[in-house]
Amino acid sequence: MGLNVKRTAKLLIAALVVLPAGYAGYYFRHDLKLPFALPFIQAAEAEQTAAATPAARPPVAVKVAAAKAEDVPIYLTGIGTIQAYNTVNVQSRVDGEIVQILFQEGQDVKQGDILAIIDPRPFQAQLDQQIAVRQKDQALLDGAQIDMERYDALIQKAAAISRQVVDQQHALVEQYKAQVRNDDAQTEYARTQLGFTSVRAPISGRLGIRQVDQGNYVRAVSPATLVTVTQLQPISVIFTLAAVAVGQTRLSLGQADAPVVALTADNTTELDKGMITLVDNQVDQASGTIKLKATFPNKALKLWPGNFANGRITVDTRKNAITAPAIAVRHGPRGDFVWVAKADDTAAFRPVTVGQIFDGRAMIERGLAKGERVVTDGYYRLENGSRITIEGVTPTAKAQPGTQPRSEPRVD
Numbered sequence: 001m002g003l004n005v006k007r008t009a010k011l012l013i014a015a016l017v018v019l020p021a022g023y024a025g026y027y028f029r030h031d032l033k034l035p036f037a038l039p040f041i042q043a044a045e046a047e048q049t050a051a052a053t054p055a056a057r058p059p060v061a062v063k064v065a066a067a068k069a070e071d072v073p074i075y076l077t078g079i080g081t082i083q084a085y086n087t088v089n090v091q092s093r094v095d096g097e098i099v100q101i102l103f104q105e106g107q108d109v110k111q112g113d114i115l116a117i118i119d120p121r122p123f124q125a126q127l128d129q130q131i132a133v134r135q136k137d138q139a140l141l142d143g144a145q146i147d148m149e150r151y152d153a154l155i156q157k158a159a160a161i162s163r164q165v166v167d168q169q170h171a172l173v174e175q176y177k178a179q180v181r182n183d184d185a186q187t188e189y190a191r192t193q194l195g196f197t198s199v200r201a202p203i204s205g206r207l208g209i210r211q212v213d214q215g216n217y218v219r220a221v222s223p224a225t226l227v228t229v230t231q232l233q234p235i236s237v238i239f240t241l242a243a244v245a246v247g248q249t250r251l252s253l254g255q256a257d258a259p260v261v262a263l264t265a266d267n268t269t270e271l272d273k274g275m276i277t278l279v280d281n282q283v284d285q286a287s288g289t290i291k292l293k294a295t296f297p298n299k300a301l302k303l304w305p306g307n308f309a310n311g312r313i314t315v316d317t318r319k320n321a322i323t324a325p326a327i328a329v330r331h332g333p334r335g336d337f338v339w340v341a342k343a344d345d346t347a348a349f350r351p352v353t354v355g356q357i358f359d360g361r362a363m364i365e366r367g368l369a370k371g372e373r374v375v376t377d378g379y380y381r382l383e384n385g386s387r388i389t390i391e392g393v394t395p396t397a398k399a400q401p402g403t404q405p406r407s408e409p410r411v412d
Contacts, residue, residue, distance in 0.1 A: 059387040062378035064341045067324045069370045072363045074316040075356060076249065080239035080262070080294070084305040086203050086231040092218040093196040094118060098226075101214045109201040109229065116226055118218065120197040127190035134183030141176035148173050205231040230305060235298040237262060237274070239311045243283040243290040249315035251279050251292070260294045262303060263310040272296040272303055276313060318363065321355070326362040328374040329354055338368065339375035339382050341390060347375060349384045 100117035103109065148169045154161045208228040218224060239260075246252055262271040274296035283290050294311065296303055303309065328338050329352065340348045352367030368374070375382065382388070 059389045062375045064373040069320045072318045072321040076313045078239045078241040080237040083236045084230045089225040111204045113201045116199040118197040123194040130187040130190045137179045144173045205229045237294045239292045260313045322364045323361045341373040347382045347386045
């Protein structure tokens with residue numbers, strides 16, 4: 001009897017444990033809510049829902065600038081070779097010994113300055129000799145003229161003198177006149193040769209390295225150069241541009257008066273301003289290019305012969321063209337584009353066509369209107385439709401009673 005009571009107690013305890021567990025399993029299996037478990041189930045479901053829902057992205061902070069309508073100069077650009085306006089190799093025009101060198105290497109000289117002296121004594125002697133010969137022939141001419149005048153007077157009085165003697169005297173006077181004229185030419189030639197003993201600068205410019213030292217004997221027929229004079233002010237630059245591009249401008253009509261700016265190789269520093277003075281008369285068939293010659297005053301001496309310079313030639317002006325900061329233009333696999341800041345504080349992708357970039361601004365041919373705002377900073381995290389906040393502008397407030405509309409954004 002005692003054993004039956006113990007067995008009955010154990011079965012009752014097992015039933016009390018198993019039945020609630022089965023009851024709970026049944027409810028969970030059929031998605032039923034137990035009254036006592038409902039708060040725990042709702043908390044778990046809320047956590048799962050929060051984990052499955054992505055958090056909203058914060059707005060991207062950007063800077064914007066408004067597109068403008070302004071007059072835009074149209075440029076042609078190309079690389080040019082700097083050439084001296086004039087370069088002269090100074091050589092001796094007479095034979096002789098160099099007795100003086102009167103210049104310093106690298107010196108600036110004016111046209112006519114004496115650079116060197118060649119021994120003048122032999123040439124001075126030749127000049128003196130020619131002057132003496134001329135004086136002798138002049139004396140003979142004077143005597144012959146006196147005799148001719150005397151003979152003319154006698155023949156008019158029917159004196160005893162033949163016409164032949166008178167004619168011979170006239171011929172002798174003409175002969176002496178010719179001789180005097182020859183003496184004048186010889187004297188002038190001797191004086192010129194004497195002047196060549198002073199070697200002068202043929203042009204104004206800067207001297208190069210001295211090639212001949214004092215004491216050397218030079219000859220007029222020798223190609224030896226004493227020094228080279230290079231004219232640096234003004235100076236020329238030969239630009240090579242695509243013939244097709246030049247043909248689309250007024251330069252193709254022979255109007256070679258376009259302003260040009262010479263720049264350094266990185267296009268950051270202006271060297272000088274000048275004018276196009278010549279468009280070459282033929283196109284290089286191998287490269288399809290044409291040469292343009294520009295003249296620069298070069299007052300600051302920033303252009304040196306043999307060096308290179310970039311050229312920016314103004315060929316036209318586009319009136320009321322749409323422009324935007326060049327930094328706002330991005331380059332993608334399908335072309336150029338900008339991010340436009342819309343009125344609802346979202347960013348929109350906008351393809352554009354860029355005409356040219358000048359002074360940090362891009363001329364937009366198509367894709368942008370005057371007044372539209374483009375993103376100039378912060379575009380790296382943008383996607384089409386991204387929410388944005390503009391630097392210096394408070395976000396748009398929700399419509400509430402008494403709420404004032406937000407002010408217009410400040411643009412760079």
